[in-house]
Amino acid sequence: MRDECGIVGISLGAGHRDAPVQIYYSLFALQHRGQESAGISVHDGKGTRTKKGMGLVPQVFSKDDLIELASSTGIGHVRYSTTGASSIENAQPLVINYRDGTLSLAHNGNLVNSQELRYRLEAEKRIFLSDLDTEVIAQVFIKEFSRKDIRGAVKDVVRMLSGSYSIVMLIDDKVVAFRDPLGIKPFCIGKLDSGYIVASESSAIDVLGGMYLRDVKPGELVILQNGQMETEQLYRLKHSAHCLFEHIYFSRADSILDSKLIYQSRIKIGERLYEEHPIDADIVFPVPDSGITFALGYSKGSKIPYLEGLMKNRYSVRTFILPGQDMRETAVRLKLNTIKANVAGKRVVIVDDSIVRGTTSRRIVDMVRAAGAKEVHVRIGSPPIIAPCYLGIDMPTRNELIAAKKTVRDVERLINADTLGYISLEGLVSSIGIPEEDFCTGCLTGTYPVEITGERCTTSQLKITEFQKKNLKYGAIL
Numbered sequence: 001m002r003d004e005c006g007i008v009g010i011s012l013g014a015g016h017r018d019a020p021v022q023i024y025y026s027l028f029a030l031q032h033r034g035q036e037s038a039g040i041s042v043h044d045g046k047g048t049r050t051k052k053g054m055g056l057v058p059q060v061f062s063k064d065d066l067i068e069l070a071s072s073t074g075i076g077h078v079r080y081s082t083t084g085a086s087s088i089e090n091a092q093p094l095v096i097n098y099r100d101g102t103l104s105l106a107h108n109g110n111l112v113n114s115q116e117l118r119y120r121l122e123a124e125k126r127i128f129l130s131d132l133d134t135e136v137i138a139q140v141f142i143k144e145f146s147r148k149d150i151r152g153a154v155k156d157v158v159r160m161l162s163g164s165y166s167i168v169m170l171i172d173d174k175v176v177a178f179r180d181p182l183g184i185k186p187f188c189i190g191k192l193d194s195g196y197i198v199a200s201e202s203s204a205i206d207v208l209g210g211m212y213l214r215d216v217k218p219g220e221l222v223i224l225q226n227g228q229m230e231t232e233q234l235y236r237l238k239h240s241a242h243c244l245f246e247h248i249y250f251s252r253a254d255s256i257l258d259s260k261l262i263y264q265s266r267i268k269i270g271e272r273l274y275e276e277h278p279i280d281a282d283i284v285f286p287v288p289d290s291g292i293t294f295a296l297g298y299s300k301g302s303k304i305p306y307l308e309g310l311m312k313n314r315y316s317v318r319t320f321i322l323p324g325q326d327m328r329e330t331a332v333r334l335k336l337n338t339i340k341a342n343v344a345g346k347r348v349v350i351v352d353d354s355i356v357r358g359t360t361s362r363r364i365v366d367m368v369r370a371a372g373a374k375e376v377h378v379r380i381g382s383p384p385i386i387a388p389c390y391l392g393i394d395m396p397t398r399n400e401l402i403a404a405k406k407t408v409r410d411v412e413r414l415i416n417a418d419t420l421g422y423i424s425l426e427g428l429v430s431s432i433g434i435p436e437e438d439f440c441t442g443c444l445t446g447t448y449p450v451e452i453t454g455e456r457c458t459t460s461q462l463k464i465t466e467f468q469k470k471n472l473k474y475g476a477i478l
Contacts, residue, residue, distance in 0.1 A: 005079040005092070006030030007106045007187075008204055009168035009175035012072040012195035013227030020069040023076040026197065026204035027057045032252060033108075033200060034080035037091035041104035042074035043173045048102040052077075052091045072195075072227070075168040075175060077106035080394065090130050093170070098142045103171060105141070107134040108200055109164035109185045110392040112452050117160065137161065141169070154178055154221050155234050162450050164243070164391040166216070168198060175224040178234070182241035182449050183218030184391055184440055186257050195227035201255040212256055241440040241449035241458075245393060247432050248382045249353045253293050258434055263293055268431035269381045269423060270297020270351065277421025278302065279349060279377050283342065285309035287352040287364060294381040295351035302349075309343045309350070309368065310336050336364065344372030354382045356395070358402035361415040369416070378417040383425045384408065387446040387455075395443060 008026040010019045023040050038060040039052025049069055053060040057078065077092040093106040111117070114133035121139050122128070128135055140160055144153035150171065164184035169176040177198045179187045190197045190205030190212050197205055202212040216222055219235030242258050243250075253263040273294065284304045286295035289312065299306035313334055348368060355361050365376050384403035389395040398404040402411055412420035425444060429436045442448040447456040 005077055005108045006033035006200040006204070007075070007077050007108050007166060007168050008197065008199040009075040009170070009177055009224060010073070010192070010195060010197045011175050011224035011227055012192070014072070016072050016194045016227070017070040019071050019074045020066045022192070022197075022208050023074050024057065024061055024066055025207050026199055027076045027078050029204045029207040030078055030200055031057055033250065034078035037079045037088070038077065039091050039093050039106070040069060040074055040076045041093040041095060041170050042069045042071035043170060044071040045173070048095065048104055048170060050093060050095050050104060052088070052093070054088055054091065073170070073173050073175060073224075075104060075106050075170045090132050092134060094130070094132065094134050094138055096135075096138050096142065099146070101172065103138055103142060103169060105134060105138045105167065105169045107137060108166045108392065109180065110390065111136065111161055111163035111165065112390050112450055113162040137165065137167065150174070150176055150223065151221060151232065158219065158235060166200065173225060177216065177222040177224070179216045179218055179220060181219035181235040181237050182440070184241050184243050184449070186243070186246050186251060187216040188256070189213045189216055189222065189229070196224050196229045198222055198224070201251055201257070203252045203255045206254070215258060240438045242434065242438060243391070243393075244428070244439045244441055244444065245382070248428075249290055260432060260434065265432045266293035266381065267297040267300065269428060270294040270299070271301035272427040272431045273351070273379050273381060273421065273423045274298050274301035276424060276427055277379055277419075279419060280347065281349045281375070281377060282346040283307040283309065284349040284351060285342070287336070287350060288312040291352040291381070294353065298349065298351050298379060304349065307342050309339055309348060310364070311339055312336055333367070336367070338367050338371035340371040343368055345374055347375040347377070348373045349377045349379055351379045351381065353380070354385060355380055355402060355411065355415070356385060357400055358411060358415055365416045375418045376416075377419045378415065378421070380420070380422045383422050383428060383444045384411070385443050387443050389443045390448065390452050391440065391442070391450070393443070
């Protein structure tokens with residue numbers, strides 16, 4: 001699974017021109033959220049300038065690029081495509097010239113009504129240059145901004161969008177940021193020595209030596225200008241719908257999300273995992289890197305020694321591009337290799353964050369058995385994934401999800417484990433410390449916080465969806 005992207009926006013006070021350098025380092029800290037493309041847009045006092053390209057942050061930007069972009073205000077983006085092709089045309093920030101100026105916009109999330117909005121805008125003869133839902137957001141904003149101020153335009157945009165989104169826009173020398181009213185995708189605010197920053201994760205603030213202040217509230221508008229910050233709560237719903245997999249997998253362990261330190265939450269998840277699925281074993285080890293903190297928690301709760309059993313090669317090739325099953329199996333061994341001396345003759349517990357298709361889990365279990373393990377027990381830090389994600393995670397269809405139509409015992413046999421244990425949903429949310437009704441659990445329950453054709457929707461969130469329908473029906477777009 002992969003998340004769509006990471007975003008950042010920075011505004012510094014007068015006399016400070018190193019915003020692009022700070023954005024660069026922040027994007028580097030968010031690189032785990034997207035590795036396909038990266039981009040930075042700045043306002044240099046005269047106009048907007050943008051540099052973006054395909055590849056990792058250090059591959060896209062040179063020292064000369066950052067010198068040329070020198071300014072006090074800007075936004076940045078790293079991308080992995082969940083919608084839209086992987087191409088330079090779809091790299092962000094997205095820049096659109098309109099009658100009164102230039103808009104630069106970067107988006108983390110995924111709209112579920114993007115196509116409907118696009119059709120209506122195309123009926124007005126508006127031209128689209130990409131297949132991004134980000135461009136739909138930009139076009140809707142420009143339309144509203146032509147007749148309202150920033151606050152009014154953003155408020156109307158939020159009324160019309162359905163789905164997940166954390167957004168940063170660069171409008172002249174202002175950074176405009178807002179988060180969807182359900183708070184599905186992460187977003188936070190930090191204080192820098194000479195200004196403010198908004199970013200997908202607090203790790204992007206830490207790398208600059210800044211101070212994490214708080215999360216951007218669901219439905220909140222944040223405007224940064226001249227190193228100062230203004231905020232306004234535009235919408236407030238009874239419950240939020242934070243993405244559970246940000247806590248399980250996507251966010252860095254050193255990030256603070258929804259006021260919770262990810263590392264501590266994952267330790268507690270590992271401890272709860274042992275409470276729910278105890279086993280007698282000789283060692284506990286993770287599937288690196290995603291299972292490390294869970295395994296530490298499992299070891300702490302069980303008193304079973306933590307010892308590495310798998311070593312990860314961070315420079316391995318992408319296995320799916322290699323022809324032939326033998327070559328693909330070799331590539332798997334390039335990615336992960338067993339430490340035979342640690343597992344031979346041992347009863348082992350392998351801890352990971354999730355099981356998606358099950359093929360990788362089966363290969364890992366088989367590798368550990370081949371290294372001489374006496375017993376192999378698998379423990380998973382999330383409940384079974386039974387449904388796809390429509391809100392910004394690149395996740396397979398139901399037909400590809402191993403747990404969608406199989407019992408835990410079926411999955412246990414298919415991955416060749418002696419025992420398999422998933423944490424319960426109750427145990428997971430209890431470990432994180434946020435009420436279940438404030439999470440999006442769509443991929444775990446098949447019930448989503450927004451209306452999606454053919455899927456179940458939580459009734460507590462229908463009010464805003466009906467409001468969007470009413471606006472569309474009576475011509476808010478047309």
